[in-house]
Amino acid sequence: MAQILSPLPGTFYRSSSPDKPPYKADGDTVAAGDVIGLIEVMKSFHEVRAEVAGSNIRFLADNEEPVMAGAPLADLD
Amino acid sequence: MLKKLLVANRGEIAVRIIRAAKDLGIATVAVYSAADADALHVQLADESVNIGPPAAKKSYLSTEALLKAAADTRCDSVHPGYGFLAENADFSDAVKNAGLVFVGPSGDAIRLMGDKVSARVAAARAGVPVVPGSEGRVNGIESARAILEETGFPVMIKAAAGGGGRGIRIANSQAEFEQAFPQAEAEALAAFGDGGLYMEKVIGKARHIEVQVLADGTDAIHCYERECSLQRRRQKVWEEAPSCALSDALREELCASAIALAKAVHYSGAGTVEYLYDDEADRFYFIEMNTRIQVEHPVTEAITGIDLVAEMLRIAGGEKLRLKQSDIAVKGHAIEVRLCAEDPAKDFAPFPGKVDDLRIPGGPGVRFDSMLFSGYQVPPFYDSLLAKLIVHGDTREAAIDRLIRALGELQIGGLKTTKPLFVALAADPSVRAGEVHTRWLESWLTENAAALAN
Numbered sequence: 001m002a003q004i005l006s007p008l009p010g011t012f013y014r015s016s017s018p019d020k021p022p023y024k025a026d027g028d029t030v031a032a033g034d035v036i037g038l039i040e041v042m043k044s045f046h047e048v049r050a051e052v053a054g055s056n057i058r059f060l061a062d063n064e065e066p067v068m069a070g071a072p073l074a075d076l077d
Numbered sequence: 078m079l080k081k082l083l084v085a086n087r088g089e090i091a092v093r094i095i096r097a098a099k100d101l102g103i104a105t106v107a108v109y110s111a112a113d114a115d116a117l118h119v120q121l122a123d124e125s126v127n128i129g130p131p132a133a134k135k136s137y138l139s140t141e142a143l144l145k146a147a148a149d150t151r152c153d154s155v156h157p158g159y160g161f162l163a164e165n166a167d168f169s170d171a172v173k174n175a176g177l178v179f180v181g182p183s184g185d186a187i188r189l190m191g192d193k194v195s196a197r198v199a200a201a202r203a204g205v206p207v208v209p210g211s212e213g214r215v216n217g218i219e220s221a222r223a224i225l226e227e228t229g230f231p232v233m234i235k236a237a238a239g240g241g242g243r244g245i246r247i248a249n250s251q252a253e254f255e256q257a258f259p260q261a262e263a264e265a266l267a268a269f270g271d272g273g274l275y276m277e278k279v280i281g282k283a284r285h286i287e288v289q290v291l292a293d294g295t296d297a298i299h300c301y302e303r304e305c306s307l308q309r310r311r312q313k314v315w316e317e318a319p320s321c322a323l324s325d326a327l328r329e330e331l332c333a334s335a336i337a338l339a340k341a342v343h344y345s346g347a348g349t350v351e352y353l354y355d356d357e358a359d360r361f362y363f364i365e366m367n368t369r370i371q372v373e374h375p376v377t378e379a380i381t382g383i384d385l386v387a388e389m390l391r392i393a394g395g396e397k398l399r400l401k402q403s404d405i406a407v408k409g410h411a412i413e414v415r416l417c418a419e420d421p422a423k424d425f426a427p428f429p430g431k432v433d434d435l436r437i438p439g440g441p442g443v444r445f446d447s448m449l450f451s452g453y454q455v456p457p458f459y460d461s462l463l464a465k466l467i468v469h470g471d472t473r474e475a476a477i478d479r480l481i482r483a484l485g486e487l488q489i490g491g492l493k494t495t496k497p498l499f500v501a502l503a504a505d506p507s508v509r510a511g512e513v514h515t516r517w518l519e520s521w522l523t524e525n526a527a528a529l530a531n
Contacts (some may be wrong), residue, residue, distance in 0.1 A: 008427075009429055010429075011132060011458060040458075041427040041457045042457060042459065042460060042461040064132055
């Protein structure tokens with residue numbers, strides 16, 4: 001099992017904009033380098049990518065949730 | 078006079094407003110999100126109210142939470158600061174409808190000036206020169222083509238509802254125009270829910286010059302101009318007053334036009350009329366009017382000796398303008414630099430860290446407006462502006478020398494900030510000579526990236 005951690009403190013978003021579907025849904029398979037969400041820090045947006053491949057992603061942070069650097073965002077099998 | 082003020086903002090501007098209110102004997106109520114519980118504005122205000130979670134949408138942008146805080150603490154007035162709800166016409170109306178005083182213009186004035194097209198029409202009617210372009214919204218590509226005869230190329234296509242540099246396209250030829258116009262229309266509709274466009278001649282090398290006005294709904298005065306040509310991604314980073322580019326005759330003409338506009342729209346409060354100034358043609362053109370107190374207001378305060386925020390509060394309290402135009406004179410030169418929690422060595426990446434060793438510059442002609450204190454953890458949820466360093470000297474030369482001195486004294490330990498950018502700019506010969514325009518800094522940054530990385 002692997003965990004994806006937030007690289008930065010800020011606000012976590014699961015999609016690229018409010019009217020777009022989430023990058024990944026719970027249960028999806030993820031390839032290394034896939035974007036799984038965005039972190040907004042001081043009005044600038046940074047992509048969060050999976051460092052390793054995995055299956056059955058389960059998000060631990062909600063959309064628009066404030067997170068600290070190093071906070072777990074999702075689990076992967 | 079107002080008795081008790083809700084400060085509907087955070088950061089350095091909330092601190093600035095609380096200070097002005099206290100100087101006038103007005104009680105103050107700070108509001109804060111869960112991320113700002115220990116912020117300086119909360120510590121300085123007489124009372125404070127938690128208005129919600131860190132996300133601005135649920136706290137500083139929540140009209141409901143702000144009005145409830147004002148009612149619970151029995152405030153009689155609300156100051157919106159800048160950003161957040163400061164130029165939201167519905168918020169101004171909501172404050173008024175709740176029986177409170179909004180420290181700023183009416184919802185209608187904000188609406189008129191907030192829409193770029195209606196603002197341009199109002200300016201042209203008041204005799205203020207506007208950039209050659211469409212007289213209002215452009216209806217369809219046929220009439221857009223006709224406007225090209227006035228503007229020539231390059232031409233800018235802007236979303237009427239856009240802002241902050243968003244929704245803008247530039248076409249350099251007829252072919253580019255034919256492609257860009259329909260795209261801009263579709264984009265404006267998708268981004269802003271409003272497909273309205275307008276067109277404007279692109280002025281190659283322009284300076285950004287703006288005039289500060291104070292008005293009471295009937296009368297209006299100006300407090301001279303500021304020049305804010307040093308911009309990165311259309312955000313001002315360094316502002317000055319007065320502009321070193323204007324002749325006295327053109328300065329009078331520029332300031333008179335700002336007053337004409339403020340009077341024509343029965344403006345009330347502090348406002349700023351923004352212009353592009355074309356050095357080569359020696360002409361100025363109206364861009365927009367900002368209906369709020371601006372970040373860079375302290376440079377005007379430094380050269381005129383007026384407390385603009387205090388004047389806003391007096392006007393909102395029902396007083397007529399205390400100052401006459403003949404009371405206002407320019408003394409010396411002032412410069413403000415914006416210290417942000419960004420790392421200039423890494424393409425201005427945000428740096429929301431914890432402040433350790435803080436040393437604030439002082440001495441003659443130095444002012445430091447900030448929300449910093451030792452041990453302060455900068456939250457990642459809001460704007461990166463930490464502090465504004467404002468210097469004043471007898472001449473522009475003396476002000477730049479003083480800026481170098483003050484930057485040398487300043488230390489914000491624990492954070493990466495934009496201080497190294499200003500150390501480098503203050504030493505640059507073109508900046509010293511005042512030979513800059515609104516796109517100068519972007520190319521300077523490309524050329525000097527290596528120097529900033531060290």
